[in-house]
Amino acid sequence: MKRAAILGFPVEHSLSPILHNAGYTAAGLDDWIYERIPCTEKDLPRIVSQADDSYRGFSVTMPGKFAALQFADEATERARLIGSANTLTRTEHGWRADNTDCEGIQAALDELIDDTVLPTRAVLIGAGGTARPAIWALGQRGITHLTVINRSDRRAELQSLVEHFGLDCGFTSFDDDIEQITMAADVIISTVPSAGIEPHIAQLGHAPTFDVIYEPWPTPLVVRSAANGHRTVGGHVMLAAQSYSQFEQFTGIYAPRDAMRQALEAYLS
The missing domain is CATH 3.40.50.720 (NAD(P)-binding Rossmann-like Domain)
Incomplete structure (x- = not known):
């Protein structure tokens, strides 16, 4: 079994599992599961460093985004520039930090303008x-x-x-x-x-x-x-779009965008 999870506190209401698990189903990744893990900023280094090899990546919501960047072994240029990370991906060199929230906002602007x-x-x-x-x-x-x-x-x-x-x-x-x-x-x-x-x-x-x-x-x-x-656009567009790159970084395959967004919209409706 391969795993990914959302880290945050509180985290029980996070909709990220809906997006990622819908993506796994659509992509035929039957051996993948996405979970919620309660995690404070202080807990993040311990939880991530102790995660077994089945965990391929973590989405990070508040309050851990600044801690995620500080903890990572390497970081993308945009994560360093933004100063926080919502994505941690296991690599052969350790954990890589990225910030895909900016992709979510770009997608919202594409629909808005x-x-x-x-x-x-x-x-x-x-x-x-x-x-x-x-x-x-x-x-x-x-x-x-x-x-x-x-x-x-x-x-x-x-x-x-x-x-x-x-x-x-x-x-x-x-x-x-x-x-x-x-x-x-x-x-x-x-x-x-x-x-x-x-x-x-x-x-x-x-x-x-x-x-x-x-x-x-x-x-x-x-x-x-x-x-x-x-024109108006809501945060569901950002939430969906920021998850696509996370999905791809964790799994190494192209995210089934339509299936993921449809699952989110069906849940919200």
């Missing part, structure tokens, strides 16, 4: 862990102007990413004129729980919107943006 539009201005709500792969994806997309809206000024933590992509980046709080900022944006990415921004929803929903939240759905921000005539 019209091919005929060349976006240049983006608004990022929140400056936590998901903000990092979001900036990476926006930089890859060709965004040149970024405004980060957050309750506290965390520009120092994001500065290396901003500088890598040469972004003209401003940081602001919810006390500023965020309605004017969002009305000038080509795309909005929200990485925060809905409750934290609910008092400001009317000021935020003025551009195509990707909300990383997928449950409950739709979020108040998505409802407002859609009511204003803008």
Whole structure:
């Protein structure tokens, strides 16, 4: 039996097993199984280092993404640049860290942005862990102007990413004129729980919107943006797309994308 698992705390509600196990079934990998393992940031080095050879890889959710990068024997360039990892893959050299969250956000942006539009201005709500792969994806997309809206000024933590992509980046709080900022944006990415921004929803929903939240759905921000005539995409797109590369790194075969996403959407519906 070959295994992979999601590490996190809490982890019992993770939907990653639905995606990966659906992929195993579709690909005929009858000797593979994907599990949930409760794991704090402090526990991660012990759990991964003691995993037997049947474990080929681990998906990592909070609070272990920073610990995963620090623990790994090697890391991809994007994981080092983002500063965290959601993927650990066993190799002949030890454990390799990667960050596939950025692929998930890229997929969401692909569905959100019209091919005929060349976006240049983006608004990022929140400056936590998901903000990092979001900036990476926006930089890859060709965004040149970024405004980060957050309750506290965390520009120092994001500065290396901003500088890598040469972004003209401003940081602001919810006390500023965020309605004017969002009305000038080509795309909005929200990485925060809905409750934290609910008092400001009317000021935020003025551009195509990707909300990383997928449950409950739709979020108040998505409802407002859609009511204003803008495209919207939910976090289920990111969740599915970030799993494809994980699947391929763990198993060494191409991920059955359609089957995996259909399984997730069927569960959520």
